[in-house]
Amino acid sequence: MTKDSQTDKLKKVKKVYSFWGRFPSLYSAQDAITFLGRAKTIRSQAIQKMGLKRGDKALEVACGSGRNFPYLAGAVGKGGFILGFDYSREMLDAAKRLCKQNGWNIKSVQGDAAQLQITENNFDGILSVLGISAIPEWEKALERCHDVLRYEGKLVICDARLFTGFLKILNPLIRLIYSKFAAWDHSKNIPEKMKEIFGNVEAENLNLGTFFIAVSVKRER
Numbered sequence: 423m424t425k426d427s428q429t430d431k432l433k434k435v436k437k438v439y440s441f442w443g444r445f446p447s448l449y450s451a452q453d454a455i456t457f458l459g460r461a462k463t464i465r466s467q468a469i470q471k472m473g474l475k476r477g478d479k480a481l482e483v484a485c486g487s488g489r490n491f492p493y494l495a496g497a498v499g500k501g502g503f504i505l506g507f508d509y510s511r512e513m514l515d516a517a518k519r520l521c522k523q524n525g526w527n528i529k530s531v532q533g534d535a536a537q538l539q540i541t542e543n544n545f546d547g548i549l550s551v552l553g554i555s556a557i558p559e560w561e562k563a564l565e566r567c568h569d570v571l572r573y574e575g576k577l578v579i580c581d582a583r584l585f586t587g588f589l590k591i592l593n594p595l596i597r598l599i600y601s602k603f604a605a606w607d608h609s610k611n612i613p614e615k616m617k618e619i620f621g622n623v624e625a626e627n628l629n630l631g632t633f634f635i636a637v638s639v640k641r642e643r
């Protein structure tokens with residue numbers, strides 16, 4: 423990808439999520455459609471797969487408006503540490519308001535996940551839900567996740583796919599809508615790239631194959 427197309431794609435991310443960040447209840451409402459009514463179940467399954475314990479240190483990449491924060495905060499408890507990272511200032515503002523309402527002490531950092539400029543490292547677990555498919559330089563973002571994870575720590579990616587089987591007739595419409603309104607790029611083979619970087623991946627399909635949760639463990643290379 424050329425530098426120009428990366429810049430254009432980041433501009434699109436900024437524009438699209440500036441809207442959703444200003445209307446977080448609308449974003450929450452569309453969750454029901456995207457997850458086919460199973461948002462809570464799938465989000466909590468993804469966080470369970472991180473294997474977090476009380477007091478652990480967790481990072482959420484492309485955390486958006488904080489839809490996964492209840493599960494992360496529940497997993498690490500008050501003695502834990504959570505960092506939410508996102509490119510959209512407006513999504514992070516919505517996430518901060520959610521934290522204030524719920525009394526969660528979650529650090530937020532704004533930036534491009536391809537660089538992931540943060541001072542912390544050695545995370546026990548890293549999560550990204552519907553984030554990697556929207557990040558222009560997603561391969562670099564996965565590399566950075568590997569860098570800041572501790573050995574035996576887990577990277578859990580939960581993301582969406584197009585329909586297979588008879589429902590694939592809906593795919594052109596889904597591609598059009600989610601590309602325009604969510605900067606979604608369906609063409610990325612995320613589990614394959616995780617395997618290349620980590621040397622291991624276990625992936626589970628959910629919701630008629632329209633969702634997957636992929637887990638990689640950081641091992642000595």
Ligand SMILES: C[S@@+](CC[C@H](N)C(=O)[O-])C[C@H]1O[C@@H](n2cnc3c(N)ncnc32)[C@H](O)[C@@H]1O
Nearest residue numbers: 439484485486489508509510534535551552557
């Ligand atoms: C579909 S939303 C998912 C938000 C949240 N993870 C969730 O589960 O609801 C995609 C998010 O990816 C973020 N994003 C896209 N490109 C990014 C980048 N290069 N670096 C960091 N965040 C990015 C967007 O700002 C947006 O908040």
